[in-house]
Amino acid sequence: MKSRWSDKEARGLEGLDILVHTSRLIGLDTNLVVWGGGNSSVKVRGMDHTGRPIRILYVKGSGSDMRTIAHKQFTPLRLDDLLPLMKREAMTDDEMVAYQSKCVLEPGSPKPSIETLLHAFLPPTHIYHTHADAICALTDTPSRRRIIEEVYGKNVAVIPYFRPGFLLSQKTGEAYAKNPGLRAIILDKHGLITWGASAKEAYRETIRMITQAERFLARHQRRPRVRPAALSASREARRLVATAIAPTLRGEVGRGKRMVLLYDDAPELLQFVNHPKAKSISQIGPFTPDHLMHTKPWPLFLDVKSSGRPDAEAIIAALPGAVEGYRKRYAAYFERYKTPGVTMLDPNPRVVLIPGVGLFATGKDRRAGRIVRDIYLHTVGVIQAGAAVSSYVSLSPRELCDFEYWPMENFKLTLLPPEKEFSRRIALVTGAAGGIGKAIAERLAAEGAMVILTDIDLEKTRKAADAINQKAGEANAAAVKMDVTSESSVRKAFEEAVRAYGGLDILVSNAGIAKSSPVDRLSLSDWDRSIAVNATGHFLVCREAVRIFKAQGLGGNIVVVATKNVLAPGKDFGAYSASKAAQVQLSRILAIEGAEDKIRVNMVNPDGVFQESGLWSKEIRKERARAHGIPIGKLEDFYAQRNLLKLKIYPGDVAEAVLFFASDRSSKTTGAILPVDGGVREAFPR
Numbered sequence: 001m002k003s004r005w006s007d008k009e010a011r012g013l014e015g016l017d018i019l020v021h022t023s024r025l026i027g028l029d030t031n032l033v034v035w036g037g038g039n040s041s042v043k044v045r046g047m048d049h050t051g052r053p054i055r056i057l058y059v060k061g062s063g064s065d066m067r068t069i070a071h072k073q074f075t076p077l078r079l080d081d082l083l084p085l086m087k088r089e090a091m092t093d094d095e096m097v098a099y100q101s102k103c104v105l106e107p108g109s110p111k112p113s114i115e116t117l118l119h120a121f122l123p124p125t126h127i128y129h130t131h132a133d134a135i136c137a138l139t140d141t142p143s144r145r146r147i148i149e150e151v152y153g154k155n156v157a158v159i160p161y162f163r164p165g166f167l168l169s170q171k172t173g174e175a176y177a178k179n180p181g182l183r184a185i186i187l188d189k190h191g192l193i194t195w196g197a198s199a200k201e202a203y204r205e206t207i208r209m210i211t212q213a214e215r216f217l218a219r220h221q222r223r224p225r226v227r228p229a230a231l232s233a234s235r236e237a238r239r240l241v242a243t244a245i246a247p248t249l250r251g252e253v254g255r256g257k258r259m260v261l262l263y264d265d266a267p268e269l270l271q272f273v274n275h276p277k278a279k280s281i282s283q284i285g286p287f288t289p290d291h292l293m294h295t296k297p298w299p300l301f302l303d304v305k306s307s308g309r310p311d312a313e314a315i316i317a318a319l320p321g322a323v324e325g326y327r328k329r330y331a332a333y334f335e336r337y338k339t340p341g342v343t344m345l346d347p348n349p350r351v352v353l354i355p356g357v358g359l360f361a362t363g364k365d366r367r368a369g370r371i372v373r374d375i376y377l378h379t380v381g382v383i384q385a386g387a388a389v390s391s392y393v394s395l396s397p398r399e400l401c402d403f404e405y406w407p408m409e410n411f412k413l414t415l416l417p418p419e420k421e422f423s424r425r426i427a428l429v430t431g432a433a434g435g436i437g438k439a440i441a442e443r444l445a446a447e448g449a450m451v452i453l454t455d456i457d458l459e460k461t462r463k464a465a466d467a468i469n470q471k472a473g474e475a476n477a478a479a480v481k482m483d484v485t486s487e488s489s490v491r492k493a494f495e496e497a498v499r500a501y502g503g504l505d506i507l508v509s510n511a512g513i514a515k516s517s518p519v520d521r522l523s524l525s526d527w528d529r530s531i532a533v534n535a536t537g538h539f540l541v542c543r544e545a546v547r548i549f550k551a552q553g554l555g556g557n558i559v560v561v562a563t564k565n566v567l568a569p570g571k572d573f574g575a576y577s578a579s580k581a582a583q584v585q586l587s588r589i590l591a592i593e594g595a596e597d598k599i600r601v602n603m604v605n606p607d608g609v610f611q612e613s614g615l616w617s618k619e620i621r622k623e624r625a626r627a628h629g630i631p632i633g634k635l636e637d638f639y640a641q642r643n644l645l646k647l648k649i650y651p652g653d654v655a656e657a658v659l660f661f662a663s664d665r666s667s668k669t670t671g672a673i674l675p676v677d678g679g680v681r682e683a684f685p686r
Helices: 016-027 079-087 093-103 116-121 133-139 144-152 166-178 199-219 235-253 267-273 289-295 312-337 366-389 397-404 407-414 435-446 458-472 487-501 524-552 574-597 618-628 632-642 651-662
Strands: 039-047 053-060 074-078 126-130 156-159 184-187 191-196 260-264 351-354 358-363 426-429 450-455 477-481 506-509 556-561 599-606 673-676
Touching (some): 016 039, 016 074, 039 116, 053 116, 074 093, 074 116, 079 093, 079 116, 079 166, 093 116, 093 407, 116 126, 116 166, 126 199, 133 144, 133 184, 133 191, 133 199, 133 366, 144 156, 144 199, 156 166, 166 184, 235 260, 235 312, 235 351, 235 487, 235 524, 260 366, 260 487, 267 351, 267 358, 289 366, 289 407, 312 397, 358 366, 426 435, 426 487, 435 450, 435 458, 435 556, 435 651, 450 487, 458 477, 487 524, 506 524, 506 651, 524 599, 556 574, 556 651, 574 599, 599 651, 618 632, 651 673
Parallel strands (some): 426 450, 426 506, 450 477, 506 556, 556 599
Antiparallel strands (some): 053 074, 126 191, 184 191, 351 358
């Protein structure tokens, strides 16, 4: 393992500053900790609120991530108030948490880690606790003590598995007290603890310990065996299968709450899922119980017999029974091992493994799916390494259930921000590079949706998606090039959407063009183009969306950005008005046909939206000004003055109407038209 330490970067840092710096170094290496795992602390001298000198323990706050941890995420506690607990005979979790809270120096500090006492009971100044893959590969074997002694000799203590808390902290402190010359302490199924008088010393010892383990494991590495038939599919063929099965899988795992799917077919994953023993070895359990909150005790392994390449139809046929079988197995596990007073969590799988295809990770959004995917990638490595050294073992089902439903672990879930209105929803917006489409995509993403922005102008669409992702901090938006008049382009764009997030919940059919011309001067090519974009394009995207909605079985939502001209057509706007009227009429048919499958279809009729609009080109502005007999510079004011409220209409106004129809707030409405035009009397829906 490569050390990331730099004397230049660490120069002048001490106390809490060096703790933050070194914690981030550790957090950068996912082979040490991944997504919130691990812990760190420093002991310093300081003052309490009265000015009296005291010893302070700064320890990582519960639920924080070492990769991005900041000063405010460490909790300061009175060290000398914690140390007497070492002599206590016993202490419940609630008693320990209550006691620790009384030792916190700063009101408003994060809740201190459940492992606070472990850091307090070890005397060294700097302490780091990592869930290093290589260390867990040694502990997750039946011969862990013998193997660890073979690797490190006798100057490393091994603590048997205890759930984090008072007893584990006490056992760790006792091990150090018996042998102050220890190099480190290894916790069964829970990683490595190293220390030092300085941050540099403690960090480097972490790296040295893990490097030794990695070298030992490398000597025992075996060449993986795989099923030749499962590897015969090309990457393109695998991904076509994954795209075909994703909506059905998403529907099955989203029966309670909708999920976003993240697909991965990395080489190491394929080697694992294609191994003849993968079906059995994958069910043993996680390599550390800390991952249960994300991955559940075991993945769903879907092994569909095939004589050659993965068969999408066979997998789709097998999915309902396989997911239901998983739910029953999880419910039986819960009923057998639960503790009194707990309620069963979502029984659906978080990880789905399919030979020849790869892995699907599920989560409430892309970030949650990424956490599951990343953790399981590391799990694969630990399972393979442990099996190569001896055989891989995890905790017993009772211990797993005890940890999964442990209030101290589930407290971390309460630290997450509340879910937004469109959390767990996947939306696709056509014409998303223009003013209205972009505003709709931005609002959907701001309210928690995963959004696929599509447009014929890919560069502008990417810029819009990038802007959304910069605000969200995650890849919650994806840009896809799509020409709504091309059947193949539409199909490929929806396939990319499914690959990105696993399915679809909302389609916003917004792409459109306008041509201003009297009918007697309207060219056939302009007429055909209007019909192709505004009517046929709408048909093509709605058809693809409905197919996905039906495959998922979760219902669906189509919101159509139509126009005031459908109900009140304007002079010289024949091609536009007629093609948009066809769009609306098809939308009404979709509302009728889709109702049986809980697919809602509603329409928004905007008028006079000029801001950032691709519809209002210079040519269109000129033609519409001529049609109304006004100067071109007065066109926007003219549209505002002709509505009852005398207001200009902006893209954001249309977006709000779209969000209403896309949300559960309108769950009992379909086939409706909502004007966003300031009140044009002639365009009142009748």
